[in-house]
Each structure stands twice: as C-alpha cells, then as structure tokens.
Amino acid sequence: MLRRRALPALSLMGIALLLTAQSASAAEPEKNIVVFDFEMMDTSAAAGLIPPDEHDTRYLRESTQAAKDFLLSTGGYKIVDPKPAADELAKAGALRDCNGCEAPIAQKLGGQLAMTGIVNRVSRTEYELLIKVVDAGTGAPVALGYSGLRMGANYSWPRGAKWVMEKRIAAKLPDK
Numbered sequence: 001m002l003r004r005r006a007l008p009a010l011s012l013m014g015i016a017l018l019l020t021a022q023s024a025s026a027a028e029p030e031k032n033i034v035v036f037d038f039e040m041m042d043t044s045a046a047a048g049l050i051p052p053d054e055h056d057t058r059y060l061r062e063s064t065q066a067a068k069d070f071l072l073s074t075g076g077y078k079i080v081d082p083k084p085a086a087d088e089l090a091k092a093g094a095l096r097d098c099n100g101c102e103a104p105i106a107q108k109l110g111g112q113l114a115m116t117g118i119v120n121r122v123s124r125t126e127y128e129l130l131i132k133v134v135d136a137g138t139g140a141p142v143a144l145g146y147s148g149l150r151m152g153a154n155y156s157w158p159r160g161a162k163w164v165m166e167k168r169i170a171a172k173l174p175d176k
Helices: 003-024 054-074 081-094 102-108 154-171
Strands: 030-033 039-042 078-081 113-123 128-135 142-149
Touching: 003 054, 030 054, 030 102, 039 054, 054 113, 054 154, 081 102, 102 113, 102 128, 128 154, 142 154
Parallel strands: 030 078, 030 113, 039 113
Antiparallel strands: 113 128, 128 142
8 A cells, every 4th residue: 555655756756857857958058159250251343442331341240140149049059259359360360261260269268169250242242151160179160051142232141141040050050
C-alpha cells in the first residue's frame, strides 16, 4: 500500500527534475558577438566621381542595426560594442581588406564571434550584400550570407540585411 502511494510522488519528483534540467539548458549563456559597422565598397563606374553621401551612411547604419536586431530577436546573442577598439579599427582600415583582423579585435573585446557586412555598389540601382560571421578565437568562418539587390537603391540595404540574416545566416550560426 505504501508503495502505491510512493509511486505518484516519485513520478512528480521525476517530472520536476526534468523541468529543472530543461529550464537550466534554456538558460544557457548567450554568445557574445561583436557586430562591426557595415562597410560600403563602390565598384560602380561612378565610384571616383560620386562619393558616398549621408544617405549611404544612414542605410549602412540601418543595415548594421537590422543584423543586430535579428541576432537579439533570437535570444541567444549578446551584442558587444566595437567602439572601445576604435583606434585599432582605424589602424586596420577597411575590415574587408585587413586579412581577418576582425577576429582578434573581437576576441580582445570579449566576443566569441565577429560579424562584418559589406555592401558593394555595382551601379546606382544594383548592389551586393555580404555578411560574414567568424569565430573570434580562430578566425574560422562560421556563417556566410550573400544577396544581390537589384532594381533598388540604398534604401533597400536594411531590408536586404534582414533577409540575408533570416535566410542565409541564421541556419549556420552555432547553437546558442
């Protein structure tokens, strides 16, 4: 008789233990990711004639923010601000040309991952967008996403960044 009463109590304790284990795994620490400001590369015929303007600057900033917003919406990433490394970034120049310097800079900032983005202006209505995530410790690529933005203008860059994050980057990011 005592055994019959003890079984439900043991079952309830087992369920409680499972729920505790699940909530502990759900509370795993976030991954720190340094999201560097997206850069523009202009390979259009007018590159030497028409310099980047305030609209380009605005939409690059909004594209970077779209990528950050996506990462934050997943609940598994903490965005690390790259501003404390401003001097080192200035020395490096364009991150797309620094031979992987984003990884050690991100690691110094406490990041486990580093994200860069490049918008390439092919013409005034044709752009390419590349977003890359690397392991900050090794520099090894973790995720890479690309999209050609056609028949648009610089106002389409943030929308393109969101699309690349959702459709190309998300599935390749490490589990949180």
